[in-house]
Amino acid sequence: WLYTRMARHLFEKHPPNLLMIHLVEVDHVEHKYGPRSPEAYWAVSYADDRLRDIVEAIERSPHRDKTTLVVASDHGFFPISKDIRPNVILKQSGLISKEKKQAYCLSQGGGCMVYLLDDAKREEMKEELKKKFAAVEGIQAVLDQDEYTKLGLPTPAEDSHAPDFWLSAKSGYSFTNSDKGDDVVTPRKTPGGTHGYLPDQPDMLATLVINGYGIKPGTNLGKVQSIDVAPTMARLLGVELPTAQGKPLMPALQDD
Ligand SMILES: [Zn+2]
Numbered sequence: 001w002l003y004t005r006m007a008r009h010l011f012e013k014h015p016p017n018l019l020m021i022h023l024v025e026v027d028h029v030e031h032k033y034g035p036r037s038p039e040a041y042w043a044v045s046y047a048d049d050r051l052r053d054i055v056e057a058i059e060r061s062p063h064r065d066k067t068t069l070v071v072a073s074d075h076g077f078f079p080i081s082k083d084i085r086p087n088v089i090l091k092q093s094g095l096i097s098k099e100k101k102q103a104y105c106l107s108q109g110g111g112c113m114v115y116l117l118d119d120a121k122r123e124e125m126k127e128e129l130k131k132k133f134a135a136v137e138g139i140q141a142v143l144d145q146d147e148y149t150k151l152g153l154p155t156p157a158e159d160s161h162a163p164d165f166w167l168s169a170k171s172g173y174s175f176t177n178s179d180k181g182d183d184v185v186t187p188r189k190t191p192g193g194t195h196g197y198l199p200d201q202p203d204m205l206a207t208l209v210i211n212g213y214g215i216k217p218g219t220n221l222g223k224v225q226s227i228d229v230a231p232t233m234a235r236l237l238g239v240e241l242p243t244a245q246g247k248p249l250m251p252a253l254q255d256d
Contacts, residue, residue, distance in 0.1 A: 004050040008057040015063050017237060021054070023047045026073075034193040035077035035203070058212075068212040068236050072229050075195040076204040078110060078171040083186050084138050086112055086167060087179035093132070095125070096179055103129065106163070107175035110197030113163030126164060137185050138173030141198060142166075151199065168198050210252055219252050 003021050010016060029043035051071065058067050086105035087096060095102040102118040103125060114129065116122045130142045141147070143166040145155055154162045169175060173185075174194045197204055208224060211217075214236045227246030234241040235248040 001050065004053040007054055011057040011061050015061065018233070023050055030077045030193045032192055034079040034191050036079070037193075040077075040193075066213050068210065068214055068233075070229065070233060071207065071209040072226070073206040073208075074226055075206055076202075077193040077195055078197055078203055079191060079193050080172060080174040081188055081191045082138060082173050083176045083178075083188055084112075084136060084167075084169060084173050085176055085178050085180075085184055085186065086114070086133060086136070087177060088182060088184045089129070089132055089136070091179045092182065093129070105167070105175070105177070107177050108196045109174055109194035110169045112167040112169075112175040114165050114167060116164045122164065130165065133167055138170050139167055140170040141168040143168060171197070171201075171203070210249075214254050215252055216254050221249055221252055224249055 003023070007019055007021050010019060025043045026040070026047050030037075030040050033039035055069065058064050058069060061067065086107075090096040090103050090105060096104070102116070102121070104115045104117065106113045106115065114133075116125050116129075118125065126144075130144065133139055134142045143151075145165070148166050149155060153166065156162045156164065167175065174188075174192075195204065205223070206226065208221070208229065210232070225246060227244070228249050229246070231241050231244045231246045232249045232252065234244070235253065
């Protein structure tokens with residue numbers, strides 16, 4: 001509410017060339033209560049009300065005929081009721097102890113990065129651990145280099161922060177970093193939601209609606225990539241984005 005009030009004020013008093021607002025409630029509430037929960041529907045409805053505030057501010061603005069509105073989200077959600085704790089497997093395999101870590105799993109919701117820290121044993125550990133993880137309840141895929149590079153993820157040679165391989169969970173499951181106890185899969189105290197799963201699943205898809213100046217009305221863009229949104233906005237603003245990997249969404253744009 002405060003952010004949209006500020007946006008309205010800016011529109012009226014100091015019209016900017018580019019104004020970006022993050023409506024935070026939908027992500028926050030869906031993490032806490034899960035998608036399609038009563039709370040999630042409330043959050044979406046609330047975000048819609050805030051969007052109305054912005055649309056009304058545009059309509060009142062003297063710059064309305066030169067204004068483009070872009071509504072974008074960057075991921076979907078799966079509900080979660082169980083945690084997967086891959087570090088328990090590393091502990092049981094003797095790769096994590098109080099004194100030493102030879103491997104570590106870093107969790108990111110529906111995805112998990114597996115780092116192998118012992119250079120001498122890397123390939124041997126990798127094959128053994130891939131088999132162990134593939135057998136765990138709730139793990140959908142174990143992604144080695146040839147699979148994760150197809151998703152646009154970097155290799156350790158390209159990025160020193162990149163893991164040796166990735167794990168991806170099924171809907172209903174989320175990774176955590178804990179290595180306490182001996183249960184690899186545990187029920188969560190409260191259900192919730194998260195993202196970071198394999199992106200080709202319909203529930204993971206995001207939203208993009210563009211309207212206003214420079215946009216061809218009624219165009220269905222089908223599936224597009226998030227990295228194309230900023231180049232499209234740059235094109236409308238008449239500025240260059242020379243380092244962008246995406247391309248402007250030309251079918252949406254009116255011919256100049
Ligand atoms: Zn989130």
